[in-house]
Amino acid sequence: MKEPLIFCSYQAKEIFMKLGLIGTGIIGEAFIRGLLTKGTFEGDVFVSTRSESRSTRLAKDFNQVSVFEQNQDIVNQSEIVILAVLPEQVEDVIRGLTFRADQILLSIVSSITLKSLADWAHPCEKIFRGIPLPPIEKGIGPFPICPPAPELESLLSKVGTVVSLENEDQFLSVAVGSAMMAMFYEVVATTASYMEETGLPATSAAQYASSMMHALADSTLDADPAELQSLSETCLTPGGLNEQVLFGLRKSGWYDSLRGEMDGIKNRLSKY
Numbered sequence: 457m458k459e460p461l462i463f464c465s466y467q468a469k470e471i472f473m474k475l476g477l478i479g480t481g482i483i484g485e486a487f488i489r490g491l492l493t494k495g496t497f498e499g500d501v502f503v504s505t506r507s508e509s510r511s512t513r514l515a516k517d518f519n520q521v522s523v524f525e526q527n528q529d530i531v532n533q534s535e536i537v538i539l540a541v542l543p544e545q546v547e548d549v550i551r552g553l554t555f556r557a558d559q560i561l562l563s564i565v566s567s568i569t570l571k572s573l574a575d576w577a578h579p580c581e582k583i584f585r586g587i588p589l590p591p592i593e594k595g596i597g598p599f600p601i602c603p604p605a606p607e608l609e610s611l612l613s614k615v616g617t618v619v620s621l622e623n624e625d626q627f628l629s630v631a632v633g634s635a636m637m638a639m640f641y642e643v644v645a646t647t648a649s650y651m652e653e654t655g656l657p658a659t660s661a662a663q664y665a666s667s668m669m670h671a672l673a674d675s676t677l678d679a680d681p682a683e684l685q686s687l688s689e690t691c692l693t694p695g696g697l698n699e700q701v702l703f704g705l706r707k708s709g710w711y712d713s714l715r716g717e718m719d720g721i722k723n724r725l726s727k728y
């Protein structure tokens with residue numbers, strides 16, 4: 457294990473950083489894989505033995521990864537502790553641990569507030585919340601962080617687009633947006649399965665649907681906020697096929713339902 461050297465920038469220091477992960481689940485594993493394969497992270501990574509197949513796989517695939525039985529050993533060894541357990545597990549897990557004031561705690565748990573984290577992880581002072589998504593494993597996608605974290609920016613920008621959030625109201629808005637993931641996949645899957653049911657081989661249908669959605673999503677990246685709002689209209693041929701689907705879905709109330717679901721997520725998360 458390498459000893460940390462003293463550098464004048466966070467960017468240089470991170471090469472020797474020691475990073476601990478408590479909660480080696482779906483998103484925890486994706487995060488670590490992204491950092492180590494796409495993020496060129498060269499420091500040490502300590503993961504908990506829980507979800508043993510994942511932790512064993514990580515240690516087998518990357519010699520920087522060590523597996524620990526005790527969460528306290530992970531905390532003791534780490535400069536940055538990433539918390540990725542389920543919301544209902546957070547309080548028990550953190551309260552059972554002793555943090556240092558100089559550590560960074562990055563919680564990627566969807567619903568636990570900075571105040572609760574600060575109470576439970578005292579005396580740790582540098583506490584942040586983030587929302588990575590599974591494509592972090594490929595080094596892409598947004599990485600919202602609250603409050604803004606200059607000390608993490610260089611590290612996180614290697615595995616995604618860092619979106620700095622000033623307060624937890626902004627974080628809440630982003631958390632609602634993050635709940636659109638499964639809905640998006642369902643739209644891609646419905647498009648592919650319809651094409652398959654109506655005659656296209658399954659492989660071609662999947663290729664077409666995923667490649668089309670990828671291209672469309674990519675084309676939104678350069679759009680400014682106003683342009684984004686009008687993209688659905690500007691791509692329409694009057695009386696054309698896309699117009700029929702868009703207007704039909706609007707008439708059926710599909711987009712209103714989507715907004716209603718977003719309200720539901722916001723209300724649910726506001727209770728925390």
Ligand SMILES: NC(=O)c1ccc[n+]([C@@H]2O[C@H](COP(=O)([O-])OP(=O)(O)OC[C@H]3O[C@@H](n4cnc5c(N)ncnc54)[C@H](OP(=O)(O)O)[C@@H]3O)[C@@H](O)[C@H]2O)c1
Nearest residue numbers: 479480481482483504506507540541542543564565566588
């Ligand atoms: N999945 C996503 O796309 C996503 C995206 C952003 C944020 N999140 C957030 O990330 C968190 C984890 O989600 P997930 O989907 O990755 O769930 P998950 O796969 O169930 O992961 C939870 C992990 O926590 C471990 N764990 C539970 N208690 C523990 C303890 N006392 N000590 C150490 N590890 C413990 C579990 O181990 P065992 O399997 O051994 O119980 C499991 O590996 C959630 O809070 C979620 O809100 C998820």
